[in-house]
Amino acid sequence: MAQPTPIRGLGPDSRLGDAARRILAGRLADVRKPEAGFQDAVDDASVHDMRVATRRLRAALKVFRSLGGMKKLERDVKRIQDALGGVRDVHVQSAWLESVARKASKNPQVRAGIQTLRKKRLSELETHETRLHAELERWMDRTVPRLLRKLDGLDDGHRFAGRRVRDALRQRLKRVQKGIDTYVDAADAASAHELRKELKRLRYELEIFQPAIRRTLDALLEVLVPLQDGLGELHDADVRLELFERLAAESAPRERKSARALLPLVREERTKRAAETAREVQRWRTEEIPKRLRRMLT
Structure with missing residues (x-):
């Protein structure tokens, strides 16, 4: 990026x-x-x-x-x-x-x-x-x-900057935590997309307030970027899966045949991306990363 x-x-x-x-x-x-x-x-x-x-x-x-x-x-x-x-x-x-x-x-x-x-x-x-x-x-x-x-x-x-900035960023982290919990409960395309958007908002806000939180920014981005990138790849796979399922059902015969031939590959890729994202999400939960990040912003 x-x-x-x-x-x-x-x-x-x-x-x-x-x-x-x-x-x-x-x-x-x-x-x-x-x-x-x-x-x-x-x-x-x-x-x-x-x-x-x-x-x-x-x-x-x-x-x-x-x-x-x-x-x-x-x-x-x-x-x-x-x-x-x-x-x-x-x-x-x-x-x-x-x-x-x-x-x-x-x-x-x-x-x-x-x-x-x-x-x-x-x-x-x-x-x-x-x-x-x-x-x-x-x-x-x-x-x-x-x-x-x-x-x-x-x-x-x-x-x-000051308490107001840190309070706002802690609230954003809470929304990220809520998005993670929602994704764990139902790891579908919609929950993954919402979590990805919350992570993007957090990242962009962290960049805006970089002059106020220089000491913590690198540590925050170090754990945030891999999950955001993984969710981005998962989103691309979800978009492809939706596209090819539609093409396999609605296209002209030749295109429909090709779409059906590619569907196993698309589904396999989606499964792989979902597994990678699940591991990163589990890391966030096991290591209580949002809670640790909120403490860093105190």
Whole structure:
């Protein structure tokens, strides 16, 4: 995952308004960096980097929501994030199909069927890219200027960090713990996805408050990132499984045959990812990691 631009010169005693201006400006700059990758064609790396950056920007807008006027901006950022997500999903699934087709080189008929499935998936790309270009235009013409105007007016004399920050992060950890318990009780795609989202929110908030918790940030991320990454791979497997089950039931005969041939592979991959995630979740529970992390934030 691309790293956010470091925000220098902030500390726990910085003014909240100053911290908000500088962090939001840094997150906005990170979103704008990949814009050049959309000049001629939609570049896969630019889509990925910009999508991650928009998530971090939204997290910052939520953190500083108390300063006012952030909800509308947050919704505007989500519009482009969703458009980027539509393109990214097609890129991920088509790349997976291409890798599977190469492995199926000994069976030309299966390989041809897989390539047909990939072409069908790629045929959806134009629609998603059209939407993305429209949202990019809206982003540059409307959202960016509004965000910059908002930054100019931010002012709050409270301390950037302190008990309130640590209390908020401890509450986020409680929600992560609840998500872990829910996943253990019912390890399905929905509970895994919700837990993944809570972990992302925690990670992005930790990054925002890095100037206030430098000593604990590395330790927090050391245990958080492996579980988040595992849940991300599990989510990709769940999306594939849903897609191929639908294709196996609803596609044209040739595509349906290829989808059915691939379903065992997709299910096997999903089982493997679920087992890896279960081990990491069990580690979090056995070692009482959320409780330990909350103590670190005291």
